[in-house]
């Protein structure tokens with residue numbers, strides 16, 4: 001099988017459901033492969049799967065993110081390009097600094113009781129539902145990050161259903177080859193509506209500030225303490241909330257079938273913090289919510305024997321790096337006690353996930369509570385994945401709570 005065959009397989013329906021055999025095939029060609037000039041999906045010059053090579057690329061500030069052509073003409077792309085996730089230094093450093101100041105250990109500590117309360121309320125509701133079959137995503141995995149982040153940022157809970165529709169339209173655009181004219185139009189409209197939404201919220205916090213992130217940011221902005229325009233603040237808030245929640249939903253929904261396949265581990269989770277932390281990290285390694293990143297070459301270069309021209313993009317498959325046999329012994333096996341390098345599920349280097357500690361905390365607090373409350377939990381249908389290779393996850397998961 002050639003690299004082109006493997007990529008065609010990866011982008012097929014089958015590959016989108018289970019990309020791992022294709023990733024294993026790519027690993028056999030080495031840490032990086034050239035994408036043939038006439039390949040069907042040639043938007044990138046090379047595809048990287050090796051852990052060490054990817055770790056090096058992501059840490060190298062010379063390897064940057066490229067704006068898509070014509071981004072100025074689309075509200076959603078303009079929003080991305082004025083947010084930290086999509087830009088390069090010095091703008092990236094400036095914007096990230098403003099937000100990383102707010103993600104302090106103290107704020108994280110303050111989030112702990114919020115997460116516990118949200119999780120316990122959801123578990124009560126699941127127990128009260130009467131019927132023992134529930135959708136784990138709708139009733140647990142989705143509301144946790146949505147409610148926790150809404151409280152953290154300061155988004156009214158009543159607006160979350162409305163908000164979710166906009167997030168979905170934006171996420172659809174992010175898939176490989178996702179930028180169809182219809183999807184762009186839908187995401188542009190979503191971005192415009194979200195901008196109005198945030199401008200109104202910010203105006204409200206100016207009049208009556210609270211303890212949330214929005215109030216803190218508005219105050220910092222108005223006092224001239226931070227180097228950020230209001231337009232950039234709104235873009236970053238849109239991107240921050242988007243980044244924070246489908247990813248975390250998938251941490252839970254992708255993780256549940258994996259965990260339930262190991263009943264002895266699940267039974268030991270309540271009360272064992274070290275094992276719980278190991279499980280959260282192992283779920284993120286084996287079933288990473290984000291699979292694809294990209295970076296552009298700063299100059300004509302050769303990556304492990306593969307030539308890449310200046311400004312050409314390299315597709316970086318962190319979902320494959322996390323199963324690199326050169327770095328993880330028996331890479332497809334679930335082992336929450338495995339030693340070894342951290343997974344690349346949250347990226348690494350200058351763009352390392354700003355919310356990694358928040359998601360890991362949500363996982364560490366929610367999973368033992370879930371299994372303590374429902375020790376006989378089972379999945380009642382074979383799950384299907386979203387079909388996106390950028391954000392890979394289970395959107396619906398029927399479970400029996402054993403009640």
Ligand code: HEM
Pocket residue numbers: 084085086096239240243244245247248251288289290293294344345346347348350351352353354355356358359
């Ligand atoms: C399990 C859940 C999550 C996963 C798997 C995840 C994954 C990632 C990855 C892979 C990146 C790196 C992007 C790159 O290098 O191009 C990233 C960046 C980012 N994430 Fe997360 N994320 C998660 C949760 C969160 C949460 C909860 C938040 C917010 C509280 C968040 C906010 C961000 C932001 C703002 C960035 C951009 C940082 C920058 O460009 O400097 N993420 N995330």
